[in-house]
Amino acid sequence: MNLSRPLLLASNSPRRKELLTGLGLKFDVHVKDVEEDFPSELKREEIAEFLASHKADQYFEDLADHILLTADTIVCLGDKVLNKPSNYQEAYEMLRALSGTSHEVITGVCILTRDIKDIFHDITKVHFKQLSHEEIDYYINTYKPYDKAGAYGIQEWIGKIGIERIEGSYFNVVGLPVQKLYQQLVSLGFLKM
Template sequence: MNLPYPIILASQSPRRRELLALTLLPFETMSVNTPETLNPTLSPEENVLAIAHEKADAVATILAHTKRQAIVLTADTMVAQGRHIFGKPSGFDEAFSMLQHLQGKTHQVHTGFTLRTPTINHSEYVTTHVTLNAMSSEAIAHYLHQQQPYDKAGSYGIQDPLMACHISSINGCYYNVVGLPLSRVWLALQAIIAQQ
């Protein structure tokens, strides 16, 4: 794939870096601090898109000052059941409560991403449905003590040891649940190249 500009992944997530590396495309990372505030009037899907846009805007401002051109990739992932959003927990108690609510049920994982060049602004979201087995309080506590997933939406990482034992089914993109829907990002990159 011949890219018209270098890729900048605007993310602090090590998981997103690992996922984008699977494309074998060269990229660099940039950290941007944005509020990532949820808008209660928006759906989870609209919220992930809004936050991805917000991150892309922040990077665009930085690049404008340096006169650099790039393909900027930003993303945001949320766990939800309907309109109820499960964000990153503040600690053990909140994480425990989230997993108690999610266990034995199906929930949605939404990732919104933006790919932005000097002339193109592409955004979309991808949804994956995940069903967790019923988990005892002891199983939840054991997972939380072992993995401490307090930096993860919904208080779990699908790729984590122990959590893999509790995933009953996945309907949709696995990589989306980890944090970046690679196949959709790849297709969007191809479309961007075709338009240059």
């Protein structure tokens, strides 16, 4: 597969790097510190798309003939957004809230060049079994999920023992809806087989 321009990934996420590599794409990583605040009136997918777009805007002046890719993944329990936990207690409360119920993982994606800005999102519904105190405690203490929205990674132990089923893209829950991304890159004319 050939990209028509060099690709920049604006993310330090090892999972996003792995997924892009798995698509067979060559890319460089370029990361800046960007505030992840959003207007309080935004809801669910609007938040994910806003954050991906906001991140991309911070790189616009640096773009030459590049394709920039940004993404932001949020976890929604109803209309409540579960961000990254800052400590054990927050992580525990999030996993207790997700236990025995379903929630939605939404990833907003922005593809930016000097002349195109394309923003989209994907939603996956995730169903957790009832988690015991011991399971939650073991997971947090062993995996320290403080860099993950909703305090969990589907690809980690908690996903293997706790997730009963999903509706939608698994890779979206990992952090990048690669099937949708592939389709967008093709439709925008950036990617050819």
